[in-house]
Amino acid sequence: MTQPQFEYGESVRLIRNVRNDGTYPGKEVGELLIRRGAVGCVYDVGTYLQDQLIYRVHFIDDARTVGCREEELILASDPWVPNLFEFRDKVVALRSFAIGGEVVVERGQVGTIEKVLRDLPDGVQYHVHFSDGRILQIPEPSLAMVDAAAAGVDHE
Template sequence: MSLPRFDYGAQVRLIRNVRNDGTYPGMETGALLIRRGAVGCVYDVGTYLQDQLIYRVHFLDAGRTVGCREEELIPAAEPWIANLYEFRDPVQASRALAIGGEVVVSKGQAGSIEKVLRDLPHGIEYHVYFDNGRTLQVPEHSLAPLLSGGPQHGH
């Protein structure tokens, strides 16, 4: 096992959403504990199954201390671009989307986020399942939140 990358007191940023795996008391299994992008302070470093480093990280803004694997953390000072949407968030196309010049999703068409693609050189994109049955890879700037009441058509 390698030495810990982060020491006690290190400021770290979470790069993946952390959900309750059943070990966090008082919340349902699967509930979102800490959203990616949150910054916390390493409180302790331990091991799990004798070969995985687990960092106890205190996230002051959320008032929670959560166990994080090393690959889920980066130094807080590293550059970070926050994403606007998460898995299953309802969205709508903020413009018409076309493939080969043919519009396949109209402006205002409703959809939901299937996957967040963060590590692209030109910014954050999403796999979006639209209610017309199409799944497209869409840049963040081509989406808007879907407000309750269905698609919002712009004028």
């Protein structure tokens, strides 16, 4: 087994969403525990099945301690590009989109995030699945959460 990459007391950032795999008490299996981007402090390092390092990380802002695999963490000081939306989030288009001059998504149309594209030179973009079955790649500033749009929040 390799040596731990992170030590007790180090600040780390979560780079993947962590959902309950059935080991977190009081939460449903599959329920989101901590969103990617959250920063926490390594509390302990242990093993799972004798070959996987598991870091017990305390996320102060969420008042929660969860087990994280090494590949789910980076140092908190490492470069990070935040994103507003996650897989399965319901979003609304803030403008219309056309392909070959034909409008295929109207402003206000609701879609579901299928994939987050964070490492693009033009900023964060998403694969969004719209109700007509189309999946389009949409830049983050062109989307809003369905709840924010319903509340009349203007993002333009």
